[in-house]
Amino acid sequence: MAGSVTMTMVARAAGVSVSTVSHVVNGTRPVAPATRQIVLDAMDRLDFTHRPVARSLAAGSTTTIGLAISSLSTTYWPELVAGFQEEARRWNLQLLVAATAEDNIHEERAVANLLAHHIAGLVITPAPNWQDTTLRLLREHPIPFVIVDRIQDVKADQVGVENETSSAAIVDHLIQRGHTRIAMITGLEGLTTTEERRAGYLRAFRHRGVEVDPTLLVPGGSTESGGRRAMVELLARSDPPTAVFSASDSMTVGALRALREANLTVPDDMAMVAFDEFPWGDAFEPRLTTVAQPCFAIGARAIQMLRRRLEDPSLPPQTLRLSPEIVHRSSCGCR
Amino acid sequence: MAGSVTMTMVARAAGVSVSTVSHVVNGTRPVAPATRQIVLDAMDRLDFTHRPVARSLAAGSTTTIGLAISSLSTTYWPELVAGFQEEARRWNLQLLVAATAEDNIHEERAVANLLAHHIAGLVITPAPNWQDTTLRLLREHPIPFVIVDRIQDVKADQVGVENETSSAAIVDHLIQRGHTRIAMITGLEGLTTTEERRAGYLRAFRHRGVEVDPTLLVPGGSTESGGRRAMVELLARSDPPTAVFSASDSMTVGALRALREANLTVPDDMAMVAFDEFPWGDAFEPRLTTVAQPCFAIGARAIQMLRRRLEDPSLPPQTLRLSPEIVHRSSCGCR
DNA sequence: CTGTTAGCGCCTTCAA
DNA sequence: TTGAAGGCGCTAACAG
Numbered sequence: 001m002a003g004s005v006t007m008t009m010v011a012r013a014a015g016v017s018v019s020t021v022s023h024v025v026n027g028t029r030p031v032a033p034a035t036r037q038i039v040l041d042a043m044d045r046l047d048f049t050h051r052p053v054a055r056s057l058a059a060g061s062t063t064t065i066g067l068a069i070s071s072l073s074t075t076y077w078p079e080l081v082a083g084f085q086e087e088a089r090r091w092n093l094q095l096l097v098a099a100t101a102e103d104n105i106h107e108e109r110a111v112a113n114l115l116a117h118h119i120a121g122l123v124i125t126p127a128p129n130w131q132d133t134t135l136r137l138l139r140e141h142p143i144p145f146v147i148v149d150r151i152q153d154v155k156a157d158q159v160g161v162e163n164e165t166s167s168a169a170i171v172d173h174l175i176q177r178g179h180t181r182i183a184m185i186t187g188l189e190g191l192t193t194t195e196e197r198r199a200g201y202l203r204a205f206r207h208r209g210v211e212v213d214p215t216l217l218v219p220g221g222s223t224e225s226g227g228r229r230a231m232v233e234l235l236a237r238s239d240p241p242t243a244v245f246s247a248s249d250s251m252t253v254g255a256l257r258a259l260r261e262a263n264l265t266v267p268d269d270m271a272m273v274a275f276d277e278f279p280w281g282d283a284f285e286p287r288l289t290t291v292a293q294p295c296f297a298i299g300a301r302a303i304q305m306l307r308r309r310l311e312d313p314s315l316p317p318q319t320l321r322l323s324p325e326i327v328h329r330s331s332c333g334c335r
Numbered sequence: 336m337a338g339s340v341t342m343t344m345v346a347r348a349a350g351v352s353v354s355t356v357s358h359v360v361n362g363t364r365p366v367a368p369a370t371r372q373i374v375l376d377a378m379d380r381l382d383f384t385h386r387p388v389a390r391s392l393a394a395g396s397t398t399t400i401g402l403a404i405s406s407l408s409t410t411y412w413p414e415l416v417a418g419f420q421e422e423a424r425r426w427n428l429q430l431l432v433a434a435t436a437e438d439n440i441h442e443e444r445a446v447a448n449l450l451a452h453h454i455a456g457l458v459i460t461p462a463p464n465w466q467d468t469t470l471r472l473l474r475e476h477p478i479p480f481v482i483v484d485r486i487q488d489v490k491a492d493q494v495g496v497e498n499e500t501s502s503a504a505i506v507d508h509l510i511q512r513g514h515t516r517i518a519m520i521t522g523l524e525g526l527t528t529t530e531e532r533r534a535g536y537l538r539a540f541r542h543r544g545v546e547v548d549p550t551l552l553v554p555g556g557s558t559e560s561g562g563r564r565a566m567v568e569l570l571a572r573s574d575p576p577t578a579v580f581s582a583s584d585s586m587t588v589g590a591l592r593a594l595r596e597a598n599l600t601v602p603d604d605m606a607m608v609a610f611d612e613f614p615w616g617d618a619f620e621p622r623l624t625t626v627a628q629p630c631f632a633i634g635a636r637a638i639q640m641l642r643r644r645l646e647d648p649s650l651p652p653q654t655l656r657l658s659p660e661i662v663h664r665s666s667c668g669c670r
Numbered sequence: 671c672t673g674t675t676a677g678c679g680c681c682t683t684c685a686a
Numbered sequence: 687t688t689g690a691a692g693g694c695g696c697t698a699a700c701a702g
Contacts, residue, residue, distance in 0.1 A: 006679055017689045022681060029682095032687060049451045053397070054679035056388040057694050064431075064452075072417050073614070078407045085407065085434045094452060096399075097430050099420050116384050117399075117429060224614075256618035279408070279559075283591035284619035341695055352673045357697060367671060389695035392678045 005048045014042035025050065052094075056118060064094040065306065066114030068124040068134075070102045075249045076276055076295060080148070083299020084123065091307060093120075100127055102188060102222070108133040115141050121306045125149045128190020144309040148302045150192045151319060157305045158319045159298050163193050163275075166291045166324045167200025167245070168207070170273045173289070173326075174243045175208055177333055179271060181216065183241035185230040185255055187248050188222035197247045197275055216241060220251040227251025231258035243271035243332075249278065256286070267333040277327055287329035294322050340383045349377035360385065387429075391453060399429040400641060401449030403459040403469075405437045410584045410613055411630060415483070418634020419458065426642060428455075435462055437523060437557070443468040450476050456641045460484045463525020479644040483637050485527045486654060492640045493654040494633050498528050498610075501626045501659045502535025502580070503542070505608045508624070508661075509578045510543055512668055514606060516551065518576035520565040520590055522583050523557035532582045532610060551576060555586040562589025570597055577606060578667075584611035587623070602668040612662055622664035629657050 007025070011018045016035060023029045024039045031039075042048075056062045065088060071077055081097075088095050098114055100107035104127045111134050114122060122145035126134065135154070138145060146157040174182050184201045187194035198217065205212045218233060220226040227246060234240055235258065246252040252274040259270060266272045266286035277292030278284075301320060309315060328334065342360070346353045351374060358364045359374045366374075377383075391397045400423060406412055416432075423430050433449055435442035442462045446469050449457060457480035461469065470489070473480060481492040509517050519536045522529035533552065540547045553568060555561040562581060569575055570593065581587040587609040594605060601607045601621035612627030613619075636655060644650060663669065 008679075018680075019682075019690080020688060023688090026681085030687075035687080049447070051453060051679060052451060053388045053391040053453050054694095055681075057392050057678085057696090058680040058682085060681095060694065062388070072407075072413045072420065074413075078409075078413045082407045082434070085432070089434070094448070095432050097420070097432055099417075099424070112384070113429070117387050253615040253618045256615075260618060278615075280588040280591075280613075283588045283595060284621070286619070343695075353696075354674080354698080355672060358672090361697085363697085365671070370672080386695060389678095390697070392680090393695075393697040395678065395697090 005046045006051070007048070010039065010042050010046055010048050013046055014039045062118050062120045063092060064096050064117065064119050065303070066111070066117070066119040066122040067095055067097040068100050068107060068110050068114060068122060069097065070100050070125050070127065072099065073250075075278055076293070079279075079295035080299040083296040083301075084303055085299075086296075087300040087303035091303070093303070093307075100125070102127050104129045104133045108137055111137055115143065119143065121145060121310055123148055123302050123306065126152060128188060144306060144313065146302050146305045146309070148298065151321070152192060155317045157309055157317050159301045159305060160193070160319075160321055161293050161298070161324045162321045163196035164200040164203065166326065167197040167247075167275065168204040169200075170275075170289070170291055170326055171201050171204035171245050172207070173332060174245070174271060174273060175204060175210070177243075177271070179241075179243040180210075181213070181239065181241040182243045182245060183216040183218060183234050184245045185218055185220040185227055185247060185251050187220060187251070189219070191222070194222070194247065201245060220247065220254070222248050222250060224250045224254035224257075227254025228258045229254070231255040232262075235259075235262055235264070241270075243273070246272065246274040249274070249276035252276065252278075252288070266331050271333045272331045274331075281327065281329065286331040288327075289329045289332040289334070290327050291324045292327045293324045298322060340381045341386075342383070345374065345377050345381055345383050348381060349374045397429075397453050397455045398427060399431050399452065399454050400638070401446070401452070401454040401457040402430055402432045403435050403442060403445050403449065403457060404432065405435050405460050405462065407434065411611055411628070414614075414630035415634040418631040418636075419638055420634075421631075422635040422638035426638070428638070428642075435460070437462050439464045439468045443472055446472055450478065454478065456480060456645055458483055458637050458641065461487060463523060479641060479648065481637050481640045481644070483633065486531075486656070487527060490652045492644055492652050494636045494640060495528070495654075495656055496628050496633070496659045497656045498531035499535040499538065501661065502532040502582075502610065503539040504535075505610075505624070505626055505661055506536050506539035506580050507542070508667060509580070509606060509608060510539060510545070512578075512606070514576075514578040515545075516548070516574065516576040517578045517580060518551040518553060518569050519580045520553050520555035520562055520582060520586050522555060522586070524554070526557070529557070529582065536580060555582065555589070557583050557585060559585045559589035559592075562586030563593045564589070566590040566593035567597075570594075570599070575605075579605060579607050581607065581609040584609070584613065587611065587613075591621070601666050606668045607666045609666075616662065616664065621666045623662075624664045624667040624669070625662050626659045627662045628659045633657060 007021045011021045098110035107127045125148050151158045151160040218230040220230040273289045275291045277290045342356045346356045359366050433445035439462045460483050486493045486495040553565040555565040608624045610626045612625045
């Protein structure tokens with residue numbers, strides 16, 4: 001069996017009691033240096049490894065953090081999870097992952113499962129309409145949690161980015177370049193990020209005192225196929241836009257595919273800017289001008305906030321908005 | 336506290352013993368339908384939730400599977416993990432993840448950590464030189480594990496792809512198109528996939544009775560920066576190759592970046608084919624001809640093999656090689 | 671078909 | 687500074 005050396009065995013080998021061993025392991029009460037050393041030696045000799053399940057049961061707590069993440073595909077999530085990973089590793093926290101598939105029913109089940117595992121805390125990217133399912137569950141079984149990406153209108157710890165400002169900025173860039181018919185492919189409805197990015201788009205026009213044609217907002221559902229459909233639809237119009245702002249990575253891929261299939265080139269036939277950066281953005285054409293989120297930092301920050309909360313549950317909830325960076329390339333028509 | 340309703344409470348409410356409750360929960364021995372119903376009702380009424388840690392301790396086993404994965408970035412891993420996810424969800428298995436960073440020291444630590452958590456089984460993508468560290472650890476603490484991606488010369492359950500055959504095929508395609516100076520950017524040394532893909536490259540030439548210029552094999556270390564350096568080096572030569580085979584996704588990105596920086600176009604100035612598919616391969620230029628691995632299927636298969644092994648440890652070890660598909664686009668110069 | 675009874679490995683109060 | 691002992695919630699013989 002794996003790690004079958006128990007504290008009892010160490011205690012016997014060291015000629016002390018289990019409680020002493022427990023205390024040297026956890027540093028939970030002073031132990032005489034000499035005794036301590038004897039125990040340490042015995043642990044070493046027998047190759048003792050702690051058994052977290054037993055500790056969890058006895059102590060009523062875990063060092064495992066639950067991750068309820070919508071998906072692992074696309075480019076955004078992996079980097080985020082890498083951030084979780086790295087920060088968790090630094091603090092010896094384990095990560096239990098569960099995918100929620102952007103669906104509040106799946107999500108509730110996933111979270112229930114994580115809760116059953118008696119996790120110390122939870123990191124979640126809320127699905128649309130989670131208020132009546134997952135959030136309710138979380139209120140019934142209160143554990144520390146932090147919301148990531150889709151910042152909500154609830155009292156909780158949250159990390160995300162400035163969606164509105166950065167969207168406005170990148171759209172304004174298109175306006176400044178002289179575009180008047182700028183379409184937006186919007187994300188999945190019910191996500192706060194979708195709302196905020198749309199607000200940014202609208203704000204850019206309002207700021208310039210330009211009227212927005214509401215038909216230029218096309219839903220893309222945050223998926224590749226949705227992005228493709230949206231672009232196809234835009235191209236089929238009698239007065240297609242001259243520029244497009246895509247609100248997330250997968251949709252951007254779909255939209256570009258649609259352009260390719262129509263034999264149109266970016267930026268010559270259609271200018272394009274997008275939310276979310278592609279790690280390979282410099283290697284392929286078109287070279288997209290994007291809003292780059294600090295994914296890794298967001299992930300790391302989420303874990304830090306959770307740790308803070310675990311240490312002091314009485315702290316006031318904190319909402320953190322990191323600033324994305326606008327990566328200026330050529331798809332907007334510049335250069 | 337979350338899920339603080341215990342079996343004892345349910346038993347009391349239902350007027351039966353704890354063991355009866357345990358048995359209806361686990362279906363581990365026949366229970367009279369009437370009693371069963373009473374228990375079920377009580378569970379429902381009290382909102383009972385199982386507590387896996389307690390179960391683990393008592394039963395000496397878990398339903399958690401450890402994932403020791405080299406990374407989550409790049410395009411290959413996320414899809415793979417999605418496969419793990421989906422299949423694990425179907426069988427109510429939890430996933431505990433730990434990144435190994437392609438380093439056998441990190442890896443050993445990560446695995447030790449997972450072992451301590453008393454996982455039921457392990458999925459691992461072995462780092463170079465893991466034999467003396469992680470593999471040794473795994474022999475000392477024998478638990479069911481399956482090796483993914485880098486198929487090893489050990490008796491164990493393994494899933495991966497046909498690296499050699501598919502590499503040979505894609506390189507042969509370049510040869511048939513008349514290229515004589517075809518370079519290969521090779522992966523991280525110590526990975527079996529690196530070895531196999533190189534063997535495929537060599538085999539393609541041998542098959543045609545053509546001598547290989549060994550200087551055309553350039554190391555890329557399986558990283559983007561490595562791929563870039565390799566390409567820069569190739570381009571600086573007095574007799575640069577006319578085509579390149581990149582052995583993995585990150586390196587391909589790096590190599591393309593180098594070409595771009597040199598103002599060279601694919602396939603006009605340089606033909607290019609690559610191992611690993613990009614999900615966005617159809618949306619961007621150059622449109623790469625690639626060896627596409629069935630990542631999701633590999634992930635799902637890994638979990639299936641692990642389940643099989645958990646159910647019957649006496650089964651002979653199995654090595655599974657799935658066939659990648661060659662996705663033919665234009666970067667090879669066709670069309 | 672069901673109940674009783676030991677633990678699983680560890681933490682933690684209470685004594686000494 | 688240390689030990690003894692009870693219990694965390696559940697499983698699994700062993701009886702009945």
